[in-house]
Amino acid sequence: MSTTAGPTRLAAWLLALPMIAPLLLLAASWRDPQPAVWAHLRDVVLTDVLLNTAALAVLVVLLVSVLGVSLAWLSARCDYPGRRWLDWALVLPLAMPGYVAAFAYVGLFDYAGPVQSTWRALSGSRAALVDIRSLGGAAVVLSLVLYPYVYLVVRAAFLKQGAAAFDAARSLGHSPWRAFVRVALPLARPAWIAGVSLALLETLADFGAVSILGVDTFTTAIYKVWFGLYSLPGAAQLACVLLLLVSGVLLLERFTRGRGRVAERSLRAMPRLRLRGARAWGATTFAVLVFGFGFVLPVARLVQWAIAAGAWPDGLGEVATNTALIGATVAGVVLVIGLAFALLEHRRPHDRWLRAPVFIANLGYAVPGTVLAVASMLLLLRAEHALAASLGWTVALSSSVAAMVVALTLRFLRVGHDTVESGLHALRPDLLESARLLGAGPWRRLHRIVLPLLRPSLLAALLLVLVETMKEMPATLMLRPFGWDTLAVKIHGYTAEGLWEQAAWPALLLIGIGLLPVWLLVRRSGDL
Structure with missing residues (x-):
């Protein structure tokens, strides 16, 4: 030695x-056993916490996979109107903290918000259009700010893929969609797993968004045990359970990525597929909607509140x-x-x-x-x-x-x-x-x-x-x-306290600060 x-x-x-x-x-x-704390957790909140955390994780994984992979393929392998500016614009939701997006969407889609008020005025119905303070609402909001993790890494994987395997699949009679599913997607599997794992870890760690949207998960339960039941040992023990879940995610990610190592040695880059007509404008519409809901709409609502606050x-x-x-x-x-x-x-x-x-x-x-x-x-x-x-x-x-x-x-x-x-x-x-x-x-x-x-x-x-x-x-x-x-x-x-207008100024400051590393990422990346 x-x-x-x-x-x-x-x-x-x-x-x-x-x-x-x-x-x-x-x-x-x-x-330091805490039998009274655990009896309360078991009888009142633990079942809901487990089910909510698991359901939220599954929904976010599904949504970020669909959004991230589809947008990555459109950006890396297709050409459509607006692609060049959308390539980097789709990264901007990374600057949006989940809890900021959550309260912006509560202000937009709550029962007294502008969207539901307009819906009731036009339809004459008193029924709620959508319940944003729900498990599904939390999954959608978190997915809109976390999909760039999948988008960035899978896009990079698609850009590195050569044309040989995809051309071979096409020569065997596979349609572009089938060649994508059978060839391009498996080659990008390690990148997809890496991006999904990051989004999943961020979901398990989230506290602000789920608390605003009224969804009890492990993070909110730990907070309530410490500051509600005044039991630091109980909070530590509950934190151990969450730490085991996180460790399981890390081990699963390491195992699946290790088994999914694939490589293509083709040196010829895959040509872009030029979309035309309805397909081209459909791709543009899809990308613009994701960017709009993930960044533009929350920021616009915050700006409106900030102006109203004066x-x-x-x-x-x-x-x-x-x-x-x-x-x-x-x-x-x-x-x-x-x-x-x-x-x-x-x-x-x-x-x-x-x-x-x-x-x-x-x-x-x-x-x-x-x-x-x-x-x-x-x-x-x-x-x-x-x-x-x-x-x-x-x-x-x-x-x-x-x-x-x-x-x-x-x-x-x-x-x-x-x-x-x-x-x-x-x-x-x-x-x-x-x-x-x-x-x-x-x-x-x-x-x-x-x-x-x-x-x-x-x-x-x-x-x-x-x-x-x-x-x-x-x-x-x-x-x-x-x-x-x-x-x-x-x-x-x-x-x-429901003071949305007062929260707008600090939220806009945080988004502005969050744009700095996004700008650095775009500046250092030659393909965005």
Whole structure:
């Protein structure tokens, strides 16, 4: 074993320990039984929570698959009126937080909203046209903001496919539709699974949209157990159950992608199918409707509310400052830890004992914010007790901004690490080797070569983590100090009281912030 292996592995495990400890404390919560809490959950909410979570997950998977795959095929392999601007416009719903879309649609389609009021005036019927506050409504709203995950990765897979297999299917007498189903879709299966898994994880982690739409899931149940039944151990135990579901999704995704590795070696690109007549305008109409319902309609409703509200709400500047401060703090911490992990991996790229702590530390991105909030609270309470017992210090870590920083760092470490790691892999090894032969030590090589060349990746990582942190609702809502609001928390407070117009300004701010990484994605992608 190399003399550097031991210290490098130890450094990786020490870096990963603060990321792993909160999840271990979740498991330890079972040592404190909560029979009264579990009796209440079993008798009142657990069955509904299980059924709602499962049904919501299935519906979202089906809807994002239909929308994402069909739009990806139209974008990658067909030509129709408006395709060029729709290629990138269909990515814009990624900037829309699910909870913002949810309250915008409640304002549009609720019984007293403009859509249902117009329907009753025209039809003379007093019956509701649609119930947006329902399981089906939640599935549709979440699918409209999550389908870009499938659209982006499946579109990239379709663009990489050669023409040989598709042409062979056509020469055997298959129609274009049958060739798509039998050839193109199986070749894109790993990408489809990756996109669907991301959408599914986001669905399981969602708190804001389902709470606004009145659908009880695991995330809302965890919140209610902690702040309604005042049982942190009970919330931790319920969070363990959700964590098992998330782990099952990750294992299933890993297993199915591993079995679905297919490749086509054709170098000839597949020509675009030029749609004509009704098919062309049908494709345009479909894409425009998805874009309209996923982005334009909610934004238009928010703008209408903001104009009706008039002036900038009192205190919103302070809230925006708090949001920027927590975002910048978490982004800085994530950048430092992610860069350290990436450099350690780059030093020993084939060391499994080094990759293990990095993989475990990065699992936080797949864990819902409610789970990480509970885990971080348990960790900081233990830290407070340890400091009080050993040093006599009384430090309120669990009721400070530190709790938010811990949870959000756990949540978004993978975003920063993966972005930095991709940039590090693009560095030419001969540059570092030449510097080493010229006598430059490790720190000098890092300062003079690695960091300057990594600047675009570091800035991208900083931007992505900053935006994701500012949009995060459940962890921020559950861990913020009293009176310390962010834009997401403010939106939750307004929507909980039905103050739609007041919620419009912070919602529009968040959408504007969310457009930054989407713009970066479009700018860095040469085919959008």
